[in-house]
Amino acid sequence: MKRPPHTFDAWRLVRDRGVLEGTFAVAAGPRLAERVAADAGPVAWRIEGTTDGAGRPALAISIDGNVPVECQRCLGPLVLTVARRTVTLLAKSERDADALDADSDDEVLVADHPLDANELVEDELLLTLPFAPMHDEGRCGTGDG
Numbered sequence: 817m818k819r820p821p822h823t824f825d826a827w828r829l830v831r832d833r834g835v836l837e838g839t840f841a842v843a844a845g846p847r848l849a850e851r852v853a854a855d856a857g858p859v860a861w862r863i864e865g866t867t868d869g870a871g872r873p874a875l876a877i878s879i880d881g882n883v884p885v886e887c888q889r890c891l892g893p894l895v896l897t898v899a900r901r902t903v904t905l906l907a908k909s910e911r912d913a914d915a916l917d918a919d920s921d922d923e924v925l926v927a928d929h930p931l932d933a934n935e936l937v938e939d940e941l942l943l944t945l946p947f948a949p950m951h952d953e954g955r956c957g958t959g960d961g
């Protein structure tokens with residue numbers, strides 16, 4: 817089943833200092849499905865229109881929730897807690913993005929089309945989740961997350 821898109825105009829969100837909120841079904845993410853447990857529930861997300869310290873348009877993307885995965889050492893269940901807030905600068909074009917990139921440590925996103933909140937959240941989760949999640953040393957098989 818395909819997720820309905822959740823598109824929005826990033827520039828208007830910044831202008832209005834708007835906030836979007838929703839939930840993202842982690843196991844339904846096409847790029848995430850193989851990295852999380854099949855019963856992974858939704859995580860909460862929030863996207864705020866804002867500016868960075870230099871007054872440049874930006875989105876603050878927050879994700880909060882628990883993501884069940886499989887430990888890559890013992891293959892037992894492991895729950896990762898995600899609590900992440902990222903500020904991403906907005907660029908009007910690829911050229912704009914290159915200039916911002918050279919000038920800032922923040923991520924840069926080309927917003928020359930309506931953005932899809934689900935895709936942004938999935939991108940953030942892909943960056944956040946470790947490729948090989950494991951229990952802490954010595955905790956495999958103890959039943960502790």
Ligand SMILES: [Zn+2]
Pocket residue numbers: 887888889890891892950951955956957
């Ligand atoms: Zn383990």
